[in-house]
Amino acid sequence: MAVRHLVSLDDLTDEDLRAIVARGADLSAGRSAPGGALDGLVAGIYFRRTSTRTRTAFSSGALRLGARIVTFDGGDLQTNTGETSEDTGRVFSRMLDVLVARTAADPAELRAWAGQSRMSVVNAMTADEHPTQGLTDLTTLARHFGRIEGLRVLYVGEGNNTAAALALGLSRFPGTVLELRTPEGYGLREDVYRRARANAAAHGAVVVERHDPTDPPSDVDVIYTSRWQTTGTSKPDADWRERFTPFRVTEALWRGSPKAIFMHDLPAHRGEEVSAEVLDGDRSIAFDQAENKMHSAMAVLEWCRGGVRT
Structure with a gap:
C-alpha cells in the first residue's frame, strides 16, 4: 500500500490538493460515506500541545475509517529521559501505520520522521504552518x-x-x-x-x-x-x-x-x-x-494510505 506524507501543503500536487478538498466536501455533504481505508491499521495520535478540534477530528476520523488508535501526550515518551527524536521516529515507524503529530515546533522533526516508507506522517500543526x-x-x-x-x-x-x-x-x-x-x-x-x-x-x-x-x-x-x-x-x-x-x-x-x-x-x-x-x-x-475538520481529516488519512484518487 502506498504511503504518503503531509508535512506542508507544498507537499501536495494541485491534483492531490483538489482531490482531498473534494473528498472532504463530499463527506461533509453526505454524498459519500467513509470507507474502510484504514481497516486493520494502527494510527498514532501524538500531541505535545493542547488541541480540541484537530486531535478529536483525527482520532474520530481514524476510527470511522476502521483504524485502531494509540494516543501520546507530551510527557509520555522516552524523549523526556534523553532518547533522541530520530530514534523515537524509527520506533514509531516500526509499530504504527500513520502518525498524526502536533509538535508546534520546527517542521524539520516531522520531515525526519517522514524519511521512511512504512508509516505516513501528518503535520497536525507546527510553528510555521497548520x-x-x-x-x-x-x-x-x-x-x-x-x-x-x-x-x-x-x-x-x-x-x-x-x-x-x-x-x-x-x-x-x-x-x-x-x-x-x-x-x-x-x-x-x-x-x-x-x-x-x-x-x-x-x-x-x-x-x-x-x-x-x-x-x-x-x-x-x-x-x-x-x-x-x-x-x-x-x-x-x-x-x-x-x-x-x-x-x-x-x-x-x-x-x-x-x-x-x-x-x-x-x-x-x-x-x-x-x-x-x-x-x-x-x-x-x-x-x-x-465539524469539517473531521471530514477533511478522513480525506487526508485516506490520501496518506493511497486513497483519494486524482
Whole structure:
C-alpha cells in the first residue's frame, strides 16, 4: 500500500490538493460515506500541545475509517529521559501505520520522521504552518459555496500558522483573492508570503498583505480571523494587545460586504479577536468549519494510505 506524507501543503500536487478538498466536501455533504481505508491499521495520535478540534477530528476520523488508535501526550515518551527524536521516529515507524503529530515546533522533526516508507506522517500543526487547518478551510469553502475558484477572502489578525496555510492553499485556485490585514510585525513570514504569491502568480490568483486596518476591501465573500494568542507561542512585546485591537472583527466589517460569511479556526475569545455578535451570529459558519475538520481529516488519512484518487 502506498504511503504518503503531509508535512506542508507544498507537499501536495494541485491534483492531490483538489482531490482531498473534494473528498472532504463530499463527506461533509453526505454524498459519500467513509470507507474502510484504514481497516486493520494502527494510527498514532501524538500531541505535545493542547488541541480540541484537530486531535478529536483525527482520532474520530481514524476510527470511522476502521483504524485502531494509540494516543501520546507530551510527557509520555522516552524523549523526556534523553532518547533522541530520530530514534523515537524509527520506533514509531516500526509499530504504527500513520502518525498524526502536533509538535508546534520546527517542521524539520516531522520531515525526519517522514524519511521512511512504512508509516505516513501528518503535520497536525507546527510553528510555521497548520496544513490540515488549511485543508479544512478549503473544504468548508467548497462545501458552502460549491466552488473555491473566484472567491474573495479577507483575513484579519495575526499572520500565524493558520493564515500561512490559508495563503498557501487558497492561492492555488484560479481567480481567488486573499487580502490579509495584519498588525505591523505580525504578518506572514517572509518565506510563506513569497511562496503564496508565487502560487498566486502561477494560478491566476491574488495574495496581498497590508498592515493598515482601515478601509477594508468591499464585496468579499468571506471574513476570517484567528485567535490572537496562537497555541504554543507568546508575543515578544508587552503592548501587543494595543497593536492588535484595531484588527478586531466586528459588525462594522460587513458594511461593505453584507453577504460575507464569517470563518474562525477556533478556539475563539469573544470580545478579543472577534465580537460575540459576529461569532454567534447568523453569518458565522465557524462551527460548521470545526465539524469539517473531521471530514477533511478522513480525506487526508485516506490520501496518506493511497486513497483519494486524482
